[in-house]
Amino acid sequence: MMLANPKAIRVDLQLIADMIEPGTRVLDVGCGNGALLEYLWREKQVDARGIEISTQGVQACVSAGLSVVQGDVEEDLYNYPDGAFDYVILSQTLQAMMDPKAMIEQMTRIGKHVIVSLPNFAYWRLRLYIMFKGRMPVSENLPYEWYDTPNIHFCTIRDFVNLAKAMGLTIERSLFLDDEGASRTIGSSIAMANWFGEQAVFLLRK
């Protein structure tokens, strides 16, 4: 579904936004400058909240009228009560967490649904990069060198699906984005998604 949106957002954020019912209560964990939150507020009348660690990001969000708390998500999620939100979003951030599993546990505790988007480390270009160059991949989407990257816990689509199963979570929807930016349902074709998906988006619940 494409919305006629006045403020275009990144394609992966659009996929997330499309999973969210209008008028619901949403927490964006690591919301950056608030692009997704503002979109959800304006276009879907969502009660949009966020957590962000960078001063710059929080200032931009609050200045734009968004409800955002400056804090470390790995500490602050524990303060929220069970089931406080309809959706809890973690976009492109799971791989930077100290304890990704604890993060997912917290998110599924405070949210009725959880949306996680992540870069797929088994994407074919990355596989070839390691295979032929023998080095940690550096690309447009993963611009960091191994020694200065905030991304300390990369995983693949298959890894994430396995973790969700092990945690007893239900995957309600799953999409992958190929290098053309087209989104496709992962469904049962995990092997294909794991080769051709540059990014993946999961909608989960307990």
Place this chain on the structure above:
Amino acid sequence: MSQPGKPGDFANPAYAPGAWSLAGERVRLAEDAPLRLDSGVELRGVDIAYQTWGELNADKSNAVLVCHALTGDHFVVGKHPITGKDGWWEQVVGSGKVIDTDRYFVICSNILGGCMGSTGPQAINPETHQPWGLHFPVITIGDMVRAQKLLIDHLGIEQLFAVVGGSMGGMQVLEWAFQYPKNVFAAVPIATAARHSAQNIAFHEVGRQAIMADPDWCGGNYLAEGKRPHRGLAVARMAAHITYLSETTLTRKFGRNLQDRDAVTYGFEADFQVESYLRHQGSTFVDRFDANAYLIITRAMDYFDIAERSGGQLANAFKDTPVRFLVMSFTSDWLYPTRENREIVHALNAGAANVSFVEIESDKGHDAFLLDEPDFHKVFEGFLEGCAEHRGLQRKSL
């Protein structure tokens, strides 16, 4: 009962120099039903001095209540009638500023227990026809807010668009959200805490002891004795003033620079600029502030602990609150450090409240909320703008 509320009755320079003839409004409230204080004492006939700026809109939805700090008053903008200096929040309140008086109806009242026109220890006790002095009941932040609520009712405003304030003003903001959640759309507590810390109680106690050690304090009865504990009050102010600044500020402003001399004097003159500065702060403060009011108000701050009144859990105080919050702290504020402001935020999160929190980078200490801090102003303004949109107030027009 005599009616000491007529300004004329207060116009006795021996009691309240200056305060009876100040600019702004004054209203007598709690005449029919007394104001019941947390201490159990009932006050009948409470004078509240206040000022307003801007215009109240037709549906009375654009009122912003500004709560002042310990030594602040309702002279938020414009020349102060006693000191002649600019108002304490010129940076924030005014036409086109963060709290835009072209758009909002801004109210600020002198707190209950204050000394700039509202009922406080300088006022006349209707039973004795003498100034209350230290017989004035010990009040709480909750009492101050109850008195403000009477004023807001008097002005016919059902819901304040925003209640804002820093330091003790921030405590009043929290108290408003706690006591009257339905009457507050947005709350902005700045550089404050939900409970006064041991360190802050300790600083206050130093100030109070300095006042009470001054022989001119006369056991609190100095007005009747025709004296003023200026030295004690000045020392209290000097000690407190240090806590409002930061080491960086003091070093930048003064360093170890000497005051009007080339060498130390091996005596106890104000050799250093920082000493001279503090002495000046102390001596100018006594011209505009009442010592007993200082005792009463610092006590009110010490007693402030919202968690204690909510079963020990601050989160209970704000559970399911409809109020939208913006909490702000400053990195170099060691009087109300970020940690304490964050406790408020965590409690609000635990209550699933709508809250924003920003720690503003500043080296100016606690006083940063009064100073030119562009990031602080930008966030504050943006938050109010967003709230105005949620509240359905018209967008800023030219």
